Amino acid sequence: MATSRPYTLILGVIGADVHVIGITILAHALREAGFNVVNLGIMVSQEEFIAAAIEVDADALLVSSLYGHGEIDAEGLRDHCREAGIGDILMYLGGNLVVGKHDFKEVESKFRDMGFDRVFPPGTLPDDVLAWLNSDLASRAARVEETP
């Protein structure tokens, strides 16, 4: 469940990617679940993601990539976040992340290595995303409370 102060999420499709359906539905579901969602839409650059996150003091970055250029487009995003002073932000990635049909395990570890906290396969439903977000954000909140 979202807490009293709603968490703020940045949502967008990275690169030159126009696949808007997935994030449209995700944004709708996340809002319904009580999150504060900033939906940047399609064709979002790394800079735009980071600027938006800073501007609204976001709790998480939800990056979507469907069209196969995820490898190129998402490269270095974690570093750029660090450089911008939000190196710790919770970062999810989802969609059809590479070109072609591949074993998801490999895809996942590739993007985990790039600094994403969670990587979601094609076909992921909003409920799964919600469940992970709630648990990850809650455990982060707990961690913050423990170390005052």
Add this chain to the structure above:
Amino acid sequence: MATSRPYTLILGVIGADVHVIGITILAHALREAGFNVVNLGIMVSQEEFIAAAIEVDADALLVSSLYGHGEIDAEGLRDHCREAGIGDILMYLGGNLVVGKHDFKEVESKFRDMGFDRVFPPGTLPDDVLAWLNSDLASRAARVEETP
């Protein structure tokens, strides 16, 4: 082309197999091409094949097996031919010879080892059969003429 004295062929489906379409069409095509065809139909035992071949002094035995029990049903046919004094008869086998989908190379060598001169895969068309029969019977005829 069939020669002046038409060759006589025995055709039948071995074992407990009822698949009649293939041999019906084959028989028709072989007759049209000038062969003398004795079509024993479905569910023919090894004994019936051999008895028919002896009775009409056949030039070749064309054994069909579609239903998958070819391995069991055709086992020992060459030996039984030998025992009956027609050990040299040209022997073809065709159809869906074993249970399941297999690499045809393996199937072919299994049945070649069992004494079949040629083994035909599923989907074989009458024209292919005709072409092989003509060439095999012609070269056998030539061999006979050479060794008077």
Add this chain to the structure above:
Amino acid sequence: MEPGVWNRRLSEDVFAAQRTEVLAQWPTGASIDLDEAVDRHHAMPPSKNVSRAVASALGEGRTLIQPRGGVATVDGQIELLRGLQEAGADLLPTTLDSYTRNCRFTEAQEGLRASLEQGRSLLNGFPVVNHGVDGCRRVVDSVELPLVGRPGAPDARLAAEVALAAGYSDFEGGPLDYFFAYTKDTRPEHVIAWWQYIYRLAGYYESCGVPIHQEQYGSITGTLVPPSLALAVVTVEAIMAAEQGVRHVGLGYGQEGCLVQDVAALRVYPQVARRYLDRLGYAHVRLGTVMNQWMGAFPSDEAAAMGVIGWGAVTAAFGHATEVITKSPHEAEGIPTIKANAEGIRCTRQLLNMLRHQAFPDSELLAQEMEIIDREASAVLDRILDFGDGDVAAGVVRAIDAGVLEIPFSPSKHNRGRILPARDAMGAVRLLDFGNLPFPDDVKEFHRSRILCRGARDGKAADYHMVIEDVYAISHGHL
């Protein structure tokens, strides 16, 4: 001529006497106890009964999926059926091997032994009789779904005894189907008598409150069978089954490939069968339809085969079939692996669901095809009833001998073998030669003119070569 068989319920005595003989055919027969078997059925969850599954499908207008499948060993069969269950089947099959189908139990035993030894199935099906009730019950207990025994045999009495006692609640088939498709010398009256026994057995379970569904085959030789003749076949079988106490019939049909004709057939099937059953006093018998996906030669390319399978799903959906029996992408080559079999199920499921609420709209063309099939089947059925003085069993034997009912490509020597089927310009199966079929003249003219149109279009004569072309057509990628 004395037909040697009548459409009359076997008396308890006659049935009991025959049972003793049947159970003695193989050692596993000895242990079959009907009372115990009935108890077992009553103890099974209702969700494992075919007839109940069919009832709810009929109620909801759904189409149930049943694949085919049988391997030599019990463990293999369990693995297979669990795989098919997981793939989304609604009903599970057990196809019998061809030795069992011919009561050649010794050879089946040898095939089973060799299969166990070599660790692969050398049999093209599951030898129910050799495994006996115990082996079959292991299979039944290992899955969640209702089970159908699929014999495809002229004499499957012992197999039926074993399967039904083990908890199967459908034992597919019928005497005319398997006379025409699976015999060479056997007289039809014998096959009828054997199946009357099986129907009587099913009827016995019914009378004890165990619903048994009687799926029919109806696809017969799987190759260019005119729909009306298949309909005549299954109607006669349904009547004979009903007389022996069967109450739930799945009218079998084999897809021909021309959608309008197939949908017409699937719609007209229950209408015609209903009419004759009602007329002859079997109004209580419930009817559904069972469509077999294309039964003739398949393309060997697996992607093309998936296209044919999908087309079968579409036809079943638009024809509102109660069940569809699926094929696999391995069809042209050999008995499918579990994976290939599952692919056929999943492709079919996707399409059934997508078409669930779509209609194949009513049209003049469809109405015309329905009328033709109805009139042809009725002509044959009326003649059969005439021939038997109202007794379909006697009548159909005489009709077969007279060539009033015959099936293309039947291997039986008692089949007349004069009719010649060919496709018309839209791919519908018509007849070039009618033999002694009692079709009305205008209907014959309709067939001829339709085939001529096609011949004209293709610039080909309407003769035996056209028939051969049509046998290969789908496997060569067209219709």
Add this chain to the structure above:
Amino acid sequence: MEPGVWNRRLSEDVFAAQRTEVLAQWPTGASIDLDEAVDRHHAMPPSKNVSRAVASALGEGRTLIQPRGGVATVDGQIELLRGLQEAGADLLPTTLDSYTRNCRFTEAQEGLRASLEQGRSLLNGFPVVNHGVDGCRRVVDSVELPLVGRPGAPDARLAAEVALAAGYSDFEGGPLDYFFAYTKDTRPEHVIAWWQYIYRLAGYYESCGVPIHQEQYGSITGTLVPPSLALAVVTVEAIMAAEQGVRHVGLGYGQEGCLVQDVAALRVYPQVARRYLDRLGYAHVRLGTVMNQWMGAFPSDEAAAMGVIGWGAVTAAFGHATEVITKSPHEAEGIPTIKANAEGIRCTRQLLNMLRHQAFPDSELLAQEMEIIDREASAVLDRILDFGDGDVAAGVVRAIDAGVLEIPFSPSKHNRGRILPARDAMGAVRLLDFGNLPFPDDVKEFHRSRILCRGARDGKAADYHMVIEDVYAISHGHL
């Protein structure tokens, strides 16, 4: 408001001036010589021209198969296209990568470099511009079939220059399609102007005796697009193309999944487009239809995906589409391998052939759907013409701003985004909310009542959740 664009043929001077700019976008542009390109087309065998292939398909009533496909390297593209050719395609595709689609040639170059280095394609298409005319000609020369460039881009002018000069004879797409589907901030008038350039270029080849086929997209966002809106889009595009000298148009349509609606759309498409083209003075333009197999979310199971592909083939066949663009069983997961792509082709081919002479019979239901689509599209088109005082280009820009034409799920901020599509009880795409669409009242009532029926059946409210359910439907195995 000044629309900033008119439906007027670009003068030679304007075209030439723009050309200089376009060719300067990337070094490979410099070498393009239109005269030499025209000669090359004349020297190519006629069998490699899309427009000629389409002409004979139209003549014979056949449906041509075109897959999609593009990889980073020239060698890879050649291997891919040869594979698709062998699988039985009639026309060969070259899908552009998404950097090229956005004129981000530097990034495309980087993707190409990385692809060469890693020995696998990191690009989701073929970067035509980076390969230039020489690279593309190697592709053209390596295959036997006609080639179609598939940009999917708001500004593909340089890509079009390269592709057509290399010997491609179709450069798919159109400004409204790619405004609605592929832009976020860009104004429609800019996309129209860019595509007027491409049409003008195609028209130039035409004027030199080189027939160029203009395939349209028409599937737009691929997700619950009402057929009438797609028809309005492609009709406006066809008019704009015709004005620039295009003479051969393939009207694009994306399968929705409901057969009656899809067949109705495919039949009504050329009728409506013809009417408007004729009225506006473009009677000489030849029309065909191009059906894209289901463009929305696919099931990830490959067997189920083959079912969806088969359904697309059936729809194309019954809709008498001139071309069908195929999908592959890998669709839900990623760009397909050659093998998977070939499977889509072969499944489609089998069904097209089997359905070649079958009819989807005329029926009231079909006639009704046709009438609805015709009336809706005409209402939108008439309003567009009103808005532009007879000029479709000016009119459509105003219509978009006014929400008189909008597309569901368009990512463009200039798209109104008020209409809400949902399926009715038979799966036809209807509208829940009409925004400012100028549909007649009785038609709106028809939509509402149809969706209500479905809601009642499923016990669900007709709201946004229904829309979401419908987005997932086919990928989750139903409609």
